[in-house]
Amino acid sequence: MSTGHPSSPAARFVLTISAGSAESLTAYVRGLSTFLSGDPRPGRHPFPHTVTLPGVAATLLNFRRCAPHRLALSAATLAEAADKLISFTEHTSNPHSTAPHGLYANVIHRSTFDEDAVASQDRDYLLALAASGRHEQLAKLWSVGFPVDWRHVYPELVAERPVYLPPVPLDRRRYWPHAPEAASATTTRAAAPPDADDRRRPGNKSSQLVAELTNLPTALRERRLCDYLQDRIAVLLDYPDGERPHTDRGFFDLGMSSIHLGQVRQSIIADTAFEPSDTSAFEHPTIAEFAAYLARELAAHSESEIAPSDSVVHGPDATEPAQALLPHTLGEDDIDRLSAHDLERALIEVVS
Template identity: 65%
Template sequence: MTAARYVLTISAGTAESLTAYAQGLAAFLASNGPRAFGHTATLPGVAATLLNFRRCAPHRLALSAATLAEAAAKLAVFGEHTSNPKLLAPQGLYANVVDRSAFDGVEDQDLDYLLALAASARHDQLARLWSVGFPVDWRHVYPELATERPVYLPPPPLHRRRYWPGPRTEGPPERTTTAAPPQAVVPEQAQPARLLTELTTLPTPLRVGRICDYLQDHIARLLDYPQGELPHTDSGFFDLGMSSVHLAQLRQHVIADTGFEPAETSAFDHPTIAAFATHLAHELAGDNEAAPGPELPLLHALGQDDIDRLSPHELERALAEVLS
């Protein structure tokens, strides 16, 4: 039986970042059964992650592969010959820069053409079209990948720029002295205890909202959101632009700030802020149920501001607590 072949796509903000990204991904895929979070990467999982869960940047590279080893070999070739584009296309590597697509939205006949290319195994033509900016809806082209869960892959290098209010004046670097590490004022466990205490004193309906606020704040920092902007709680983590690395960092924040260690795949199993917050609220409540304590305040104990924050569903639950 012939192995299934898929188009793989990567992109970055600059040519240098694309080359570094390709080299890093080649090394990762060439390792003996790349593993992360307890799972072994497969070609369908890698294809689903790259095609359906990564945003497109201007500098693009597309290729087709039937195995992870073939994909790694092609990516390595790109890293070696990126300075000579004429050598790339004959080896099934299609690299272009797309600042703004010249194509309009996909029409029905365009979609039929893309599906016909996939059905006739003309994957290189699909790769070539995507590399020049044609809007390929990979979920329609490869519907079998819809059931694949995203896998960990090395993230693309960050493209950071410095912005100066005026021309920099050249001069000798200022001499600085290395300060001694600051002494910790608060014990290590004080922060988790403080957050857990805050959650414990909140009524059940407000716990999820408080955790949502916490997750929104940390995700906004991880993704460098402008000040005052927060991610939507109902958007998928990958739709927000997060990678597997971001999810691992978020998990570490949760562990550090609550003392609770969620499963490594919990963010994949609950893939939105709202769903993850509900999961964490349930797990944290379960951890604290064994400890006796005063009853939590009910709806009549909430202030007007707290009541205004309740969603219709949360308000219904709070009323049910009062009437029970």
């Protein structure tokens, strides 16, 4: 990867990073440090020749929104920026101890500075700091919530186009209510609730996930596994309530580490009794690809336990497996008597 250099050897810029939580900030800093250091995996650096320090600075300063958890630093090269980011990940237990290393971290839920009240002399002062090379002071001011107009401070970056950087998770929230739990769950199990360890034990036949997957057609099985993986990863990466990771982004791009992947693998083993290979996450590096892989493997894993049937269901009261329900074999009256759920499963089985 080309490390890129500013037009002047002495050029130095402030780099700003923010996220919605301390865990998200740390995960993103870890991913960005790896990206700037050079990731050997193919396809991880779109247009690597465009990744220069001015391009990275312009992207972070002018094309990223500010979130409560902030980190600011200054750098003259991409290598220096990567080294500082790595240093930050090594001091996450006490972020404030990073200041001697030129890393300024703070949490700003509500700034005490009034952005509308920033006078022209304040802007001139910020410009003077940049002109005199006092970038550390600029980083400190931004980290404590001072409203810095970076386009005014670094006018040379205005013409820089944004470059690809690992994405920061968006703050997307869902606002529809959760389905209420069945009343019978509180009455029939209140006296003797199932042991939590038993529910998570590999091979447990009462596993809710395995039960849900048993009779689903291929398309719905993959969709259910996508939901399962999104929920597990959202918890591990501390996503806000209602926010879920994209299914088409790589695990690395989501901010996951090998530890996170190992935790997901253990959850799969506990919930399905199937043990993915150690390299499965690298061979299927997105949630969608991994869900398709799991769907295939789980189907093969349970194939011997499912009795084959060539019979055709002729109505809603028949006892044959639901996957044999094919609309073109039924009469109009039979189709009219099908429930919406059975009809949807039959149609998906035909087109999948």
